[in-house]
Amino acid sequence: MKKYLKYMILAALALCLYKAIDKVLDRMYLGQYTINDYTDDTRFTTVNKVLDKRFEKSDVAILINTEYIDQVVSTAPYAYSKKIPVFYTEKQKVLKPVYDEMEKLGVKKVILVGGVNSLSESVERSLERNGYKFERINESRGINFSIKIAEMMMSDNKISEIAVVTSDEFDLPNAISFSPYSQKNKIPILVTSNTQNDYLKIKKLIRNNNINKVYLIGNEGYLNSNFDRLANVKIQKIKGEDRYDFNKKLIKTIYGKSDNGNVYISKGGELLHKRHIGSGQLINAIAISPLAADNDSPLLFIENNYFETQESQIVEKNGYKILNQVGFKIERRNYFNIERMKNATTVVLILISIMMVVRVSRNSRDEENKKIL
Incomplete structure (x- = not known):
């Protein structure tokens, strides 16, 4: 023992x-x-921590459903160009951290992104009760919403470049990777469901607004090959095997x-x-x-x-x-991380405990036998 x-x-x-x-x-x-x-x-108080770094005051704020990443990536370049803080909340209610930060910034008007399927009427009622004016960017999700946001940017700025990504949930993180560059350079991000109708709408937007460069971004094989054949524009493709590979290639390229x-x-x-x-x-x-x-x-x-x-x-x-x-x-990478080895460690400790119990039990029996003899 x-x-x-x-x-x-x-x-x-x-x-x-x-x-x-x-x-x-x-x-x-x-x-x-x-x-x-x-x-x-x-995530909501994390957003506030970032906003505190960029804003001391803002009369206007943008509010988006936290689950609708397609709307999030299209809205980001517009919000940046207009110097408007963006908040994220649930479909049915405005969360307390959002209200806390809007009050801190002195927000008076809130722009709701999407229709009632994105942010419900209960969100409107909540804003009214708390003294906020509001308006909606009332457009269906997908390419129509992306184009509407792009046209809003074009009404204020000379836009010569756009980016295109698919609405696949494994592709949308690539648009977030691209987002700092798109915001800095006023590049609208168009989210497509890869249909022929989407392709024709994007083609029309390019023609009507004298777009001369298109970034095709995302995972390999996700985007319709028709976009490779867009005429009269420079095409720059940035592709990756997945969102992590894309991110590395984007950093290397840009x-x-x-x-x-x-x-x-x-x-x-x-x-x-x-x-x-x-x-x-x-x-x-x-x-x-x-x-x-x-x-x-x-x-x-x-x-x-x-x-x-x-x-x-x-x-x-x-x-x-x-x-x-x-x-x-x-953190520093730790090859002998206890958390990583917890299952093996638990097994070893159990085995040691069993061995000790067996040993003690055996010793007890030996002592009893000696007494009998």
């Missing part, structure tokens, strides 16, 4: 030493960067070595049941994208809380020294 106790004490001391060394390495790893954190308790050292880092959307992407991380990413646009800096998607090899190479090669994290805390 004493022998096993000695081993357990040694194991505990080794674990304490490991954790102490781990903390020292964490400090050394993060010490070479300036870390700016925009993470808060929920952003060179950083002048100011900033990179904005978010998760690329949590995979749900292997078939859907949750909106929470994507809202964090789009919320911080105006800050990235302000600094002409990229948004970097990472899948884990730490940098994989390729991601580390991007940060190092492009000279990023200021890491702006949103929605999570960047």
